[in-house]
Amino acid sequence: MSKEQIRHLVEKSVHEDGLMDTGVAGVKLFRASDPVPCAPAVYEPSVIAIVKGVKEAVLDGKRYAYDSSQYMCCPISMPVEAGTPAASHETPLLGIYISLDTRVMTELTIELESVAGTSRLHSDPAMPQGFTLARWDDGFTEALLRLLQLSQSPADTTVLGEGRLRELYYAILKGDAGSAARRAFGVGNEIARAIRYLSTRLSEPVTIEEIADQAGMSRAVFHRKFKQATTMSPLQFIKAMRLNHAAMKIAGGKTVNEAALDVGYVSPSQFSREFKRMYGQSPRQWGQAAHPSARLA
16 A cells, blocks of 8 residues: 555656656656666666666666566666666656665664674675665555655655655665665775775776775775676776766767766777777767667666
8 A cells, every 4th residue: 555655646746757856855756758778877876666667777788677566776886777668658657766875874774783783684696786676665665655745745844854764764774675785885885985986086097906995905805896796897897887977978968079088088089989889889879869768767
């Protein structure tokens, strides 16, 4: 019943395609009524809960589809391809996007681990640590409903929004995605810290040794743990992050040269070669096509 109430609240609130603010920082509703093939995107630390339809994401060549039976939790920044290939005007995709605030998630994770001790929650071993599909358990469903019900009163949203969002974060940490989220935000989150460091320096030359130093690991140990968390080697990850960000910038209206410079490429020819190798199109061809999923990841 609670999940049906959530779907009703979203349907009542969102009447046009795109993202809509809820009044709670980092929480948005979205709607998509056109089928869009998966295209380059970057998932920032977030949870995406679908209430109607199916959403898809491709990570390192593996395709994941999720609907109202599972929510997606991405506790670290990840280069993916995302789309809404099954959306239509008859059955639009409807969902909720929840940004994961690093400070609050870290506080909650450390507090929870200090009380509960070693985590008893286990993630699916077949899933990478940086990307998890989790079932809608009662805790998550009830917390999400209580958060969305605030939209009916601006005063309630202002006074209670932060607390209700914290309650939802807590439900995520205790649910199926809790193990992956704790690894990203708790003690020993060296890989997540390294990725945050890298994500703020995409336009700068960064070496693997420099990032490994940020994580306090040797290059070999860092490479192994990084691949466990993301399915990619550090070099593959850096290239994918830069090219995905560039593709999104081009889709958003930037010129090819502007996008290349923004993500650290000094050679336009090298950028074009690597872009075409990754996406099968030149940056110019990419810019001439419409890629709405790059704007609604």
